[in-house]
Amino acid sequence: DIQMTQSPSSLSASVGDRVTITCQASQDISNYLNWYQQKPGKAPKLLIYDASNLETGVPSRFSGSGSGTDFTFTISSLQPEDIATYYCQQYDNLPPNTFGQGTRLEIK
Amino acid sequence: QVQLVESGGGLVKPGGSLRLSCAASGFTFSDYYMSWIRQAPGKGLEWVSYISSSGSTIYYADSVKGRFTISRDNAKNSLYLQMNSLRAEDTAVYYCARDGGILNYWGQGTLVTVSS
Numbered sequence: 001d002i003q004m005t006q007s008p009s010s011l012s013a014s015v016g017d018r019v020t021i022t023c024q025a026s027q028d029i030s031n032y033l034n035w036y037q038q039k040p041g042k043a044p045k046l047l048i049y050d051a052s053n054l055e056t057g058v059p060s061r062f063s064g065s066g067s068g069t070d071f072t073f074t075i076s077s078l079q080p081e082d083i084a085t086y087y088c089q090q091y092d093n094l095p096p097n098t099f100g101q102g103t104r105l106e107i108k
Numbered sequence: 109q110v111q112l113v114e115s116g117g118g119l120v121k122p123g124g125s126l127r128l129s130c131a132a133s134g135f136t137f138s139d140y141y142m143s144w145i146r147q148a149p150g151k152g153l154e155w156v157s158y159i160s161s162s163g164s165t166i167y168y169a170d171s172v173k174g175r176f177t178i179s180r181d182n183a184k185n186s187l188y189l190q191m192n193s194l195r196a197e198d199t200a201v202y203y204c205a206r207d208g209g210i211l212n213y214w215g216q217g218t219l220v221t222v223s224s
Contacts, residue, residue, distance in 0.1 A: 036211070046212045091209035095158065095169075097211070
């Protein structure tokens with residue numbers, strides 16, 4: 001199975017900061033990498049698909065990049081409503097869908 | 109709009125059984141793979157099982173293989189997860205999700221608690 005290593009596991013930043021989360025796959029997954037946001041008590045929400053494509057309706061401050069084994073998720077200017085846990089997920093080699101461990105984002 | 113609504117969760121004793129359901133609407137259910145994904149309290153996301161659009165292809169996580177059975181009824185636009193021999197470590201919120209590799213629609217989740 002492909003392993004996804006996400007870092008950091010937690011992050012504290014100020015409103016307006018640029019925030020970056022990384023995800024590394026244990027083998028080449030091309031661009032089959034998605035990013036999700038999960039707020040407490042809610043289901044995950046798709047933000048970025050295929051590494052860099054913004055899901056419809058998602059604010060443009062969210063972006064993704066990368067291919068192969070190394071991927072980056074960025075919030076260009078952190079807003080209070082962005083407080084959540086973020087997960088990467090690969091789907092190059094199924095099964096299984098594999099998720100990263102998650103990054104808990106807090107406001108400083 | 110696309111809607112997925114899970115039901116069937118609850119409190120069950122170790123060794124017991126439970127059947128989860130997921131009612132789908134707003135899309136052609138029979139065209140899509142579907143998955144169950146769970147999240148233990150305070151933990152991350154764990155894929156549990158998926159089923160192809162026709163039901164002919166099924167996969168399970170090793171942690172549930174032999175105990176859980178996924179199925180679907182395309183005529184009823186419904187997805188199911190039969191869970192047998194439940195263990196404390198199966199305690200989680202269970203989500204159904206439309207699965208094309210990209211999990212763009214999720215249900216609200218149903219909580220399964222395995223405890224004596």
